[in-house]
Amino acid sequence: MDIDSCKNVRISNCYVNSPADDGICLKSDYALGAPRACENITITNCQVSAFRMGTLLDGTYDRSRAGTGRIKFGTESNGGFKNITISNCVFDHCHGLALEAVDGAIIEDVTVSNIAMREIDNCPIFIRLGDRRRGPAETTPVAQIRRVNISNIFASSSGGPCQISGIPDHSIEDLMISNVRFALRGGGTAAQAGIVPPENEKTYPEPGMFGQLPCSGFFLRHVKNLEMHHVDVTYDRPDARPPSPYLTWRVPTSNT
Secondary structure (H helix, E strand, O other): OEEEOOEEEEEEOOEEEOOOOOOEEEEEOOOOOOOOOEEEEEEEOOEEEOOOOOOOOOOOOOOOOOOOOOEEEEEEEOOOEEEEEEEEEEEEEEOOEEEEEOOOOEEEEEEEEEEEEEEEOOOOEEEEEOOOOOOOOOOOOOOEEEEEEEEEEEEEEEOOOEEEEOEOOEOEEEEEEEEEEEEEEEOOOOOHHHOOOOOOOOOOOOOOOOOOOOOOOEEEEOEEEEEEEEEEEEEEEOOOOOOOOOOOOOOOOOOO
């Protein structure tokens, strides 16, 4: 489901199985000759997944391959995403939540709450402010992301750390993450803790774009006015990397 440059949209009570692409995806491209925002959007009581084609319908839920399936904003992001709420949704055997502004869009006033995730094969949360700027060079600014509230998220059997990154001189602003519990795979080494990932300002935004990460829980870079509380991260395997290389954490001896 691609919701492109639309206002006043409600998506509810849907099962969306999408093995090869995003399940529910908001876009704001330049197809109408001007940037138009996606705004006043509600997504609630939905399940997204990436089981093999047809196996959601027949009830076999074939998990033999990884797929996309997720809820995402972008990548086409000229006009922005404003006044949006996502609540009471389930992600099963797919990618995690992705908020991406790379073509001059403003993402603002977004609330994500009450999300359960299982078998997320990359990271539970991916937020990227980039500088692709696909649009008229003379009128396309650098993107902005601000006033995003993410709460009550549980992700089990998940992949790597969450990735939240702006670019130099353009930070993600006013982000709150609260009441989240992530069970990640872990397994990182002390050598990986010293890695400095490239900025990749114009690279297609996707988990994995930074390569190996120096942290086990949250890769946070170019983020301003961040508040995090009641955050619990556990690992299937011991991880020698810090939870985040740019924050001071109190880490219990149980490696959580």
